[in-house]
Amino acid sequence: MTTPLVFIDGDQGTTGLQIHQRLRHRTDLQLLRLDPRFRKDPQHRAEAINACDIAILCLPDDAAREAVASIHNPSVRVIDASSAHRTTPGWTYGFAEMGAGQAQAIARAKRVSNPGCYPTGAIGLLRPLLQARLLPADYPVSINAVSGYSGKGRAGVDEYEGENAVQAPAFQVYGLGLTHKHVAEIAQHSGLVHRPLFVPAYGAFRQGIVLTIPLQLHLLGAGVTGQTLHACLTEHYAGQPPVQVMPLADSKALTLLDPQVMNDTDDLRLMVFEHGQQVLLAAVFDNLGKGAAGAAVQNLDLMIKQLP
Template sequence: MIYNIFIDGEAGTTGLKVASRLASHPHVHVLHLDAAVRKDMSARLDMMAKADVAILCLPDAAAIDVAKAASTMDVCLIDASTAHRTNPDWAYGFAEMDAEQRHALASSKRISNPGCYPTGLIALLRPLINSGIIPPDADITVPAVSGYSGGGNAMIAMHEAGDLAPHLAYATDLAHKHVPEMQLYAGLDKAPLFMPSVGNFYAGMLVHLPLHAHQFSTPPTASSLYNLLRDWYADSALVAMGADRANDLGGQTSMAADSLAGQNNMELFVFANKDESQFWLTARLDNLGKGASGAAVQNMNIALGIAEDTALV
C-alpha cells in the first residue's frame, strides 16, 4: 500500500531532510505544493486533506496556526517544532522512551517530534529514574554540543559567510525552549541545568549526563549502568550502545560529535573514573537525523503501521 505524505515546510532544513529520507521509502508518495502557494493556508489544508500524514516542519507559531486550522481533519499530524511537545493531547514521538510509547504513537493522530537535545538526555536519564536508581528530585546538569545546522538556515548562512565562531555557547539565560520537555519526559521534579553549545561542524551532537555516585539511591558501577541501558534498548533498531562495554569508545581514541552525521540512529556510552565515584554518560546522534527528520519518519512509519526503521537503515 502507498500512503500520501505532505511536508508542510519542505523547503526548510528539517523539511529537506525529511524529503530526502522519504525519497527512498517504498510505501509513500510525497505530495508537493508549488512554491508560490507554500505559505497559503487554504492550499496547505487542501493538501492535508489528500494526505494520510502531514509532517509540519515549521516555526512554532506557524505550527500552532496550522494545527488549529486542521483540528477537525482526520490526517495524522507530526509536528517537528517545539510547539506541542508538552501538550498532553499530542503523543510524544520518542518511541524508545518506554514500553508503552509505540502504542501511544500508533494510536494517535497528533504526534510531537522530540527535540534533538531532549532525545539524548531522555535516552540516558529516563531509564535511570524509572528504574529507581536516580530520584526524580535529582540536580541534573546537561552539557551538550550540536552541529550548526541545528540553528537552521540563519546559522547555516553564518557559517557560509565565515561569521560562525569555532565553538559558541548560548541560552545563558538558562531558559532554553527544550528544557520543559527534558524535565517532563525524563521524569524530573525540577528543571535540569542545560548548557547547550554549537560547534563549527554541520551535523551531529553529543549530549552529556555527568553524575556523582552519591546522587544514586545505591552507588552503581559503570558496568551496571551500561547493562541497564543496554537492556532498556535491547529491542530497538535505532538506539544502542556505542561500544561493547563501559569505559570504551568503540575502538576510537576520542568521541567525535559528527560521527553519526547523515544517520538515523543514536549511540549511548558510559564512563567512570577509577574509583567509580563519578560517572559520565553520553548520547551521540545526528541533530537532523534521530534528532529531527529521522525521528519524524520513524514516527510516520509507526503511525502507518510500517516497520519503524523503513528508509532509516
Template structure:
C-alpha cells in the same frame, strides 16, 4: 493503498531532510504545493486536510496555526516544532521509551538535545537508580545545521566561531520536555553550544555517585541502559572504551550511541550520547514515527 503525506515547511532544513528520506518510496504519495501557492491559506488548508499524515516543519506559532486548519478527524500529524512537546493530547515521538506512536493521531517530534538527554536519564529514573528530584546538569554541543538556514549560511561563509555557547540566561524551550519526559521533578540546568561542524552532536550528563540511590558502577548503569533498549537498532549502548568521543561520531546516520564512563573509584560518572542533530534528532525521528503510523517497517528510509 499508499499513504498521502504533506510536509508543511518542506523548504526548510528539516523538511528537506525528510523529503530526501521519503524519495522513491512506493508506499507513500507526497501532496505538494507549487512555490507560488505555499502561502495561499486556502491551498495550504486543502493540502493539510487531503493528507493522511501531515509533517509540520515550521516555527512554533505556525505549527499551532496549521493544526487549527485541520478540520477532519482522519488527518494525523507529526509536529517537528517544539509547540506540542509537553501538550496534552499529543504523543511524544520517542517510541524506544515506550510512547505509542503507531496508534497516535498527534505526535510531537522530540528536540535533538532532549533525545540524547532522555535516552541517558529516563531509564535511570524509571529503574529507581536516579531520584526524580535529582539536580542534574546537561551539556550539549550541536553541529550548526541545527540552527537552520541563517546559521548554516553564517558558518559556511566563514563567520562562525569554533565553539559558541548560548542560552546563557539558563532558559531554553527544551527544558520542559527534558523534565517531563524524564520523569523529573527538578528541571535540569541545560548548557547548549554550537560547534563549527555541519552536523552531529554530543550530549553529556555528569553525575556524582551521591546522586544515585545506591552504590553502583559504570557497568551497572550500562546494564540499565541496555535493558531499556534491548531491541532498538537505532539506539546502541557502547561497552567498549573509546579514547575519545567526537561530535561527528554518528553524523550522517539516524542512530544514537550511549556511553558511560567513571573514575576509578566510581565516585563520579560521565554519561554521553552522540547522534545526528538532523537524523535521530530531527528528520530521522520524524520518518521513524511516520513509518510506525503508516504500518511500514520502522527503519525504512533510515540509516543505522
C-alpha cells in the same frame, strides 16, 4: 490499504528537506507538494493539510500551531517536528524507544510530537535510570551539549556556509538565560521533578551532537555504580537497534568523543564512563538523523501501518 498521501508543510527548511529526500523515491506513499507560489499561502496550505492522510509539520512553533488549528478533516494525522506540542496534553511523544509500548502508542496516535534533538540524547540517557530509581527524580541534573550549526536551521547554515561565513565563530555557547525551550521537554519526558541545568552550544561543523551528563555517585543510592547504570541502559534498549549502548570496555578505551561519528545514520549511541565516585553519561547522534528527520520518518512508518 490505499497508498497514504503525505504532506510536508515546510519542506524547504533544514528538517523538511531532509525528510523530503528520504521519502521522494518511496513507492509505498505519495507526497503532496504545493506549487512554490503557494507555500506560504495559508489557504493553500490548509487545503493541502486537510487533503492528506498524514501531515508532517516542519515549521516555526507559531506556524505549527496555526497549521494544526486549520485542520477540520478528522482523519488527518499529524507529526509535528517543531517544539510547539512536545509538552502538550493529548499529543504522543515520538520517541519510539523511550519506554515499553511507546512505539505502539505512536502507531495509533492522531497527533505525534517529534522529539527535539538535544532532548533525544538527554531523555535517552535519563529516563531508564529514573524509571529504575537508580537516579533520584530530584537529582540536580546538568546537561552539556554541542551541536552542528544545522541545529540552528537555515539561519545556522547561512551563518557558516553563506557569504558572511568568515565571521562565524568556531564555537558558541548559547542559552545563557537558562530558559532554553528544551528544558521543560527534557524534565517532563525523562521524569525529573526539577528543571535540569542545560548548557547548549554550536560548533563549526554542519551536523552531529555530543551530549554529556555528569553524575556524582555519592548522591545516588548505596551500591549504584557506573556498571549498574550501564546495565540498566543495556537492558532497557535490548532489541531496539536504533539505540546502541556501547560496551563498557569499548567506552573505556575512548580518549575523545567525536560529535560527527554518527552522522548520516538514524542511530543514537549511548556511553557510560566512570572514575572513582564520578560517572559521565554520554550520547552521540546526528541532529538531522535521530534528532530530527530520521525520527520523523520512523514515526511516519509506525503510523502508516495503522492506516485503514
